[in-house]
Amino acid sequence: GIQVEQSPPDLILQEGANSTLRCNFSDSVNNLQWFHQNPWGQLINLFYIPSGTKQNGRLSATTVATERYSLLYISSSQTTDSGVYFCAVSQGGSEKLVFGKGTKLTVNP
Amino acid sequence: KAGVTQTPRYLIKTRGQQVTLSCSPISGHRSVSWYQQTPGQGLQFLFEYFSETQRNKGNFPGRFSGRQFSNSRSEMNVSTLELGDSALYLCASSRTGGGSPLHFGNGTRLTVT
Numbered sequence: 016g017i018q019v020e021q022s023p024p025d026l027i028l029q030e031g032a033n034s035t036l037r038c039n040f041s042d043s044v045n046n047l048q049w050f051h052q053n054p055w056g057q058l059i060n061l062f063y064i065p066s067g068t069k070q071n072g073r074l075s076a077t078t079v080a081t082e083r084y085s086l087l088y089i090s091s092s093q094t095t096d097s098g099v100y101f102c103a104v105s106q107g108g109s110e111k112l113v114f115g116k117g118t119k120l121t122v123n124p
Numbered sequence: 125k126a127g128v129t130q131t132p133r134y135l136i137k138t139r140g141q142q143v144t145l146s147c148s149p150i151s152g153h154r155s156v157s158w159y160q161q162t163p164g165q166g167l168q169f170l171f172e173y174f175s176e177t178q179r180n181k182g183n184f185p186g187r188f189s190g191r192q193f194s195n196s197r198s199e200m201n202v203s204t205l206e207l208g209d210s211a212l213y214l215c216a217s218s219r220t221g222g223g224s225p226l227h228f229g230n231g232t233r234l235t236v237t
Contacts, residue, residue, distance in 0.1 A: 046222055056212060056231055063225040101167065108222035110157045111180040114167035 017042045021102055021115035028092050028122050036087040036118045038102030046105040047078050048112065049087050053098045061087070061100075092122045125151060128229035130215050136235045142203040145232045147215030149196050155179075155221030156198040158190060161212040161231075170213075173198055174221045205236045 018041040028034055040047075049061040062069050062076040064085065069076050073092075078085040089096055099119050103112040129148040137143050149156050157180075158170040169182040173192035190200040196217075202209055216228045 048226060050228075056233075058214060058216075058228040058231075060225045060227055103167075103226075105222065109180050110155055110172040110174075110216075110218060110221045110226065111169045111182065112157075112159075112167075112226065113169070114159075116166055 017044070017104060017106060017113050019102060019104055019113055019115035021100075021118050023118060024116065025119045026121070028120070030092060030094060030122055030124050032092050032122075033088070033090045034092060034120070036089070036100050036102075036120075038085040038087070038115055040083050040085075040102075040104050042106065043080065043083070044104040044106055045108060046112070047080075047085055048103050049076055049085070050101045050103065051096075051098050052101065052117070058101075089120075092120075094122050094124055096120060097122050128215055128217050128227055130213075130229035130232050132232060133230065134233050134235075136237065137205050138237055139205055139207060141205050142201060143205060143234060144199055144201045145213055145215075145234075147198045147200075147217075147229060149198070149215075149217030150227055153217035153219050153227075154196055155218045156192055156196060157216050157218075157221075157226070158198070158200050159214045159216065159228075160184075161214060162210075167214075170200065172221065179221065202234075207236050210234060210236045 066080045099117040103114045157172040172180040192198045
């Protein structure tokens, strides 16, 4: 099956810093989503981005489907950005998402 | 608009028992999927339902089953519980399934003793 690799596995930042999280996938996909899981376990959808670039406030994402990777940019990080960021993909138009292992982000004040 | 609602939030069961978890999707969403999250295996797909039909099933034993009702609400059942079934069970809904953003509920944390 399709493999999803996220890097880095852990990231520690000071408040106000910028960061880039990467997601590589092993095969073509038609569904790619980024999620943030907060320390209370809630999983929030950040982007549905099978291709192209999207921005939402301090967050933006880019997916280059032909090269099989996606990037999540976080600018001017805040302590509330802490948590685990997951990339998830699927093929064939299904909701059977395959998740990466996540990037654990810690933002210190 | 209300989000995805899962009940109960916490559950403690004994090995060998069975459990039923409930999920109410966002209004207007017809696709409901279930995921299991554990520290060792991460997030794993269980099944997906669309208009009361199971469209996909993950690689889990037959003890795990689910269904979707005509109002899109969904339940999943785990029979003959094992210690390894302890996990956070997450339900998610989307408008169309596969081609739209997935929205998760807060999950049910199941502990099997």
